[in-house]
Amino acid sequence: MTQDVAPGEWIAALIAARDTQQCDFFDFLTAVDELDEGIRVVAHVYSTKTRQHALIRTLLPPGALTLPTATTVYRGANWHERETHEMFGVHFEGHPNLVPLLLPDGFEGNPLRKDFVLASRVAKQWPGEVDPGQSMTDLKKPKRRRNLPPGVPENWAQP
Amino acid sequence: MTTENMKTGTATNETAPSGDPYAAEPRKTTEGPVYTLTGGDWDQVLEDATHDERMVINLGPQHPSTHGVLRLVIEIEGETVTQARSVIGYLHTGIEKNCEYRTWTQGVTFITRTDYLAPLSHEAAYCMGVEKLLGIEAPRRAQLIRQLLLEINRISSHFVYLATGGMELGSTTAAALGFREREVLLHTLEYITGLRMNHAFIRPGGVAQDLPEDWKDYLTKFVKTMEERIVMYHKLFTGQPVWRNRLKDVGYLSLDGCLALGITGPVLRSAGLAWDLRKVEPYLAYDEVDFEVPTSTDADCWARYLIRMEEMTQSIKIIKQTMKLLEPGPVMVEDKKIAWPAQLTIGPDGMGNSLEHVRKIMGQSMESLIHHFKLVTEGFQVPAGQVYLPIESPRGELGYHLVSDGGTRPLRVHAREPSFVNLQAMPAMAEGGLIADLIAAVASIDPVMGGVDR
Numbered sequence: 001m002t003q004d005v006a007p008g009e010w011i012a013a014l015i016a017a018r019d020t021q022q023c024d025f026f027d028f029l030t031a032v033d034e035l036d037e038g039i040r041v042v043a044h045v046y047s048t049k050t051r052q053h054a055l056i057r058t059l060l061p062p063g064a065l066t067l068p069t070a071t072t073v074y075r076g077a078n079w080h081e082r083e084t085h086e087m088f089g090v091h092f093e094g095h096p097n098l099v100p101l102l103l104p105d106g107f108e109g110n111p112l113r114k115d116f117v118l119a120s121r122v123a124k125q126w127p128g129e130v131d132p133g134q135s136m137t138d139l140k141k142p143k144r145r146r147n148l149p150p151g152v153p154e155n156w157a158q159p
Numbered sequence: 160m161t162t163e164n165m166k167t168g169t170a171t172n173e174t175a176p177s178g179d180p181y182a183a184e185p186r187k188t189t190e191g192p193v194y195t196l197t198g199g200d201w202d203q204v205l206e207d208a209t210h211d212e213r214m215v216i217n218l219g220p221q222h223p224s225t226h227g228v229l230r231l232v233i234e235i236e237g238e239t240v241t242q243a244r245s246v247i248g249y250l251h252t253g254i255e256k257n258c259e260y261r262t263w264t265q266g267v268t269f270i271t272r273t274d275y276l277a278p279l280s281h282e283a284a285y286c287m288g289v290e291k292l293l294g295i296e297a298p299r300r301a302q303l304i305r306q307l308l309l310e311i312n313r314i315s316s317h318f319v320y321l322a323t324g325g326m327e328l329g330s331t332t333a334a335a336l337g338f339r340e341r342e343v344l345l346h347t348l349e350y351i352t353g354l355r356m357n358h359a360f361i362r363p364g365g366v367a368q369d370l371p372e373d374w375k376d377y378l379t380k381f382v383k384t385m386e387e388r389i390v391m392y393h394k395l396f397t398g399q400p401v402w403r404n405r406l407k408d409v410g411y412l413s414l415d416g417c418l419a420l421g422i423t424g425p426v427l428r429s430a431g432l433a434w435d436l437r438k439v440e441p442y443l444a445y446d447e448v449d450f451e452v453p454t455s456t457d458a459d460c461w462a463r464y465l466i467r468m469e470e471m472t473q474s475i476k477i478i479k480q481t482m483k484l485l486e487p488g489p490v491m492v493e494d495k496k497i498a499w500p501a502q503l504t505i506g507p508d509g510m511g512n513s514l515e516h517v518r519k520i521m522g523q524s525m526e527s528l529i530h531h532f533k534l535v536t537e538g539f540q541v542p543a544g545q546v547y548l549p550i551e552s553p554r555g556e557l558g559y560h561l562v563s564d565g566g567t568r569p570l571r572v573h574a575r576e577p578s579f580v581n582l583q584a585m586p587a588m589a590e591g592g593l594i595a596d597l598i599a600a601v602a603s604i605d606p607v608m609g610g611v612d613r
Contacts, residue, residue, distance in 0.1 A: 026421040028575040032545075032562050042560065044547060044575075048418065048432065051439065055547065076421035079583050102248035102612055111256055112571075118253075118260055 002055045007067055010058050014043065014073040017054045022047045026074035029081060031088045033114045038062045039088050043070060043077070060090065069095040087112035213241065216594075220249050224327040224598045227608035229582075231597070238593045243586045250612040258572040262538025263289050266572060268359045270559075273574060274610035275356055276319050279305075279312040279348075280552035281574070282361035287442065288548040288559040289363040292541050293497065299444075300488040301365035306443045307378075307481050308351065308360070309550075310474040314385065315344035316553035317467045321392070324464075324602035328405050333396065340388055347381050364498050365491035378482055385475055392468065406461035410588040410600030413458060420587070421580045424555025425470070426604060428454045429462035436551040448480040460603040470553075495530070497539050538567035547575075554578055554605060578610040 005013040017023040023045035032040045038061045045054050060067060069092040070077040081092045082101040089110040092098055100107065109116050215234050219225040230246040254273055258266040270285045271278040283305050290297060297305070318341045325333020345355040351370060352360035360367050371377070396402045412422070414430040427434050435452040437445040453469035455462035491498040543565035549558035555577030562571040581604045588604075589597035 024418045026419065027549075027556070028421070028558070028560070028573075028580070030560060030573045032571045044560070048434065053547075074421075075419045076580065076583060079579065100248075102251040104248065111253060116256075118256055 001053060002057065004057050004059075007058050007060055007064075010041075010056075011068050011070070011073060013056050013058075014045070014070055017045050017056060018073055021052060021054060022049050023052065023054050024048055026076040029070060029077050029084060031084045031090060031112075033088065033112065034059065035114055036062070039065060039090060039113075041067060041084065041090060045074070065089055066091045066093060068093050071095060086110065089113065220246070226323060226327065226601050226606060229601070229606065229608055229611075231585075231601070233589075233594070233597065235594060238595075240589050240592055240594060240597050243589045243597060245582060245585050247582070247608070247611050250608045252613070254613045255572050255574065258569055260568065262567050263363055263541055263569060264538060266569060267362060268357075270572070270574065271357050271359050272609065273576065273613050274552070274554070274557075274578065274607045276316045276607050277312055277553050277557075277610075278356060278358055279308045279361065280550060280557050282358065283309055283443075284548055284550045284552075284557050284559045285561075285572075286361050286363045287550070288546050288561045289541065291546045291548055292544055292561060292563055293363070293539075294542070295364065295492055295494065295497070297365045297492060298489045300369075300485065301490045302443045303481055303485050304351075304366050304370060304490060305361055306445065306448075307478060307485075308348070309443075310477045310481070311344055311347055311351075313474045313553045314471050315341050315348070317471050318344065320467055320553075320602075320605045321396075321464075324599075324605065325396075327598050327602045328402075330402065336392075336395070340385075343381070343384060343388075347378070350377060362491075364494070365489070369490045370485075375482065378478070382475055382479055382482075385471075389468070389471055389475075397465070397468070403461060405595070405599055406459065406464055406603075408457075408459050408461075409592065409596045410460045410463075410603050411458050412584055412588050416584070416587055420584050422555070422584050424551075424553070424577055424581065425463045425466045426581055426584065427555065428452065428466055430458040431456040436549055436556060440549070442550055444481065444484060445477075447484060448477050450477050450480075460599050463603040496534075499531075499534060540565060540567050541569075549575070552577055554607070554610075555581060574610075574613060576610045576613065578604075578606040578608070579613075582606045582611055 003013060003017075025046040025048050027044040027046050029041070029043040032042060034040050038059050040057055040059045043056045045056070046052070047054075058067070065088070067090060069081060071081065071092075072094065078096070079101060081095055082098060084090050085092060085095075085098055086100045086103050086107075087110055103111070213234055213236050215232065217230065217232055219230040220228040225231055228249040230249070232244045232246060233240050234242040252272075254269045258269050261269065266289075267282055267285060270281045273281055286297075318337045320337075322334045322337025322341065325331075325337060348358065349355045351374070352358040352367070354360075412426065412430060414427075414432055416422075417427045417430050417432070423434065431454060433452045433454045436442070437450075438452055450473045451469075453466045453473070455466060541563040543563055545560070545562040547558055547560045549556050551557070556575065557577050558575040560571070560573040560575065561569060564570040585597075585601060585604065588600040592600070
């Protein structure tokens with residue numbers, strides 16, 4: 001069952017899922033970058049009694065990436081929210097320890113956002129070596145216009 | 160020499176007449192007193208050092224008993240852990256991000272590298288998710304081959320739990336024997352898929368190739384070997400008092416705690432809930448085979464050990480029944496818009512038998528050449544939508560949350576990784592116990608850091 005709610009009703013929807021739908025099992029929480037529409041936060045909970053799934057979604061507009069923390073409802077949301085915070089830049093208000101989880105100290109940017117370029121795709125010549133023994137310098141002299149790797153914006157400078 | 164030094168037995172330059180030229184002077188610093196020890200009774204020396212002071216110890220990330228590149232920052236009072244915190248991310252490789260830049264089929268190559276001890280679970284969950292988005296179903300033979308592979312992989316993963324977990328408890332016998340058994344299992348996986356790890360064998364729409372011709376003899380022999388070996392492990396460890404004492408009543412986590420934190424797998428089943436997605440929401444052909452879900456109500460490391468041992472026996476049971484269900488048939492969907500046109504099966508000469516096909520498309524049909532090229536480089540389109548598909552991996556519920564915008568590459572791939580979720584329970588299991596029990600508790604969660612960090 002998929003349920004779309006407004007960001008203001010996020011916690012109320014989770015509490016309703018836990019208490020009235022008996023969803024006692026917290027599955028996961030993550031986000032999806034929907035480009036201009038904003039970032040959609042997704043939580044999945046489950047009932048071990050009625051065996052009902054509940055997928056709760058909310059769309060955060062690009063300028064207001066803030067959501068109250070779900071850790072007050074499900075304790076297990078802690079790491080999921082930390083991961084979503086560092087990967088998408090969504091701020092979870094009231095989270096006990098909203099510090100980076102997987103990324104190294106001092107890492108800048110939110111890697112799973114669509115505007116974050118996958119640098120390895122650009123740093124390495126694409127499509128790469130065609131034949132064994134062909135050196136990278138040969139490839140750097142293109143005989144015809146090269147396409148940019150998928151996902152790399154036109155105006156993006158080579159690192 | 161001061162009287163205090165005599166009392167604590169601190170051996171310094173002054174007390175050691177032989178004279179250690181490198182020994183530092185005992186002194187007080189802002190971080191506490193500095194002692195130089197060159198012998199004597201540690202208990203006496205540490206008596207005043209640890210009496211009312213807490214110590215913060217950093218375990219890992221390079222430590223033989225933290226189950227991979229896991230770093231544990233623990234605060235201890237004496238031998239008792241008062242606070243434990245895990246620091247992760249040392250193996251973060253951005254697999255989810257990378258998948259967004261590859262075709263749906265190429266994604267398999269990435270996700271198989273997450274949980275490197277159960278790569279086939281990841282492949283199966285991901286591919287079944289893609290198939291659900293496409294609205295197709297893999298042929299029956301492909302599904303049974305997947306089931307076979309998943310169970311072989313489950314046994315090999317549990318053997319590594321036994322090996323690494325045992326090594327962390329100080330049993331090198333368990334380590335040596337567990338890895339010996341795993342070798343047998345990896346040979347079997349290599350025999351079927353061609354690779355020991357990172358198989359990328361399960362593809363959206365089916366599996367890469369059919370089973371080798373003599374699979375029946377090979378697997379029958381394999382099952383017989385495994386059945387004999389598992390009995391040996393019960394003889395070796397289940398009755399052994401040291402093994403039992405290290406695990407019994409250690410790493411307790413109640414059922415409510417499991418559910419609130421989202422813990423699954425053997426840890427949840429050790430708390431008394433018979434929660435196994437193979438039974439609860441059967442996928443592949445798990446509803447056609449007869450097997451049991453072992454549970455316990457002890458919720459400790461010992462129960463988790465016994466559950467994993469029993470799961471291996473049950474997996475062998477599933478393998479035997481799946482072998483009987485296998486009937487000849489296709490292993491990839493017929494749809495030419497999804498399945499690769501070339502046959503990938505390796506013949507006895509070690510070459511693919513697609514030569515005939517290649518000759519045909521190269522020489523006779525320009526259209527099929529274009530089709531082949533586009534399918535391999537560009538990939539197939541997946542209708543817009545989102546799915547979440549969970550399966551039971553050796554470590555618990557493994558699910559893929561896939562979002563497609565209708566293109567040939569995913570908009571978002573998210574793995575609900577059981578190691579990642581289960582590791583959150585480490586403080587709840589370890590705080591209040593001894594350091595030695597913390598190690599046993601982490602081993603009983605059996606996290607794989609490749610899966611935790613992705």
